[in-house]
Amino acid sequence: MSSDQSSNKKKSNAFTILKDDSTDGHGGYGAGTISLENMSPVIVDPNEDRAFVDMGAMHARSEIERRVKILPNRDEVPNGLLYWIVWVNVGRGENGPYYEGVAGSEIRVDRSIKRAYKSMPQHVTHMDKSLKGKIILDHMDDHSKKLLKDFLVDFNEEMWNNSTDELKQVLSE
Structure with a gap:
């Protein structure tokens, strides 16, 4: 072989x-x-003004996580660029599918030293909360929230329209 x-x-x-x-x-x-078949990880990159689905994040193999060593201590990545992995769970309501659970988790990446900070407990907790229909986005910066909102609307406007007022309010602040 x-x-x-x-x-x-x-x-x-x-x-x-x-x-x-x-x-x-x-x-x-x-x-x-x-x-986990109704969950998708959305990478929000405020540095490049973009948001995109990267299924590799389900196994810590997203575009931003590749070729870096993940460290649990933020102080070891002092110059890391901010990214968000947003765990988006889709539910089905009386009007059809909608963004049910949405929770954002921070990751900081410094390509120059091939290191990244990521709190695995936070990511696991946010995945779980997303699966349970919770919205956890208050800790995200306004620019990143706008990128996420624009992505979700562009991806499927019907699902955005069917989503809860809580999600719409948090992403419109």
Whole structure:
């Protein structure tokens, strides 16, 4: 087997995403797990005035996290550029799909030293809160919130219109 084939084989077995309702009572593999299939990580980059979906963030492999060592101490990345990984969960209401849970987590990246600051407990908590339909964006700067709002509206205006007044208010401040 060539090295290309063996690396492809490793990648295909690296992670299994469980879909559908794993709590249907069968009690087998995956019982009690949660589904992440309605969640998407949106990267907000206020440095370049852009926001985009990067599914790699689900496994700490987003564009901004690649080729840097993640550190848990902000002081070790004093010149890091600010980015946000915003965990967006889509729900379905009486009017159709909407942005149900939205929670932003800070990350600071300094490419010159190949280091980044990221609080893993904060990211996990914000993913969980997003899954539970919470809006946690008050700690984001106004420019980043505007980029996020513009992205969500442009991505799907109907979902934005169906979203809660709380989300619209937080992103309009």
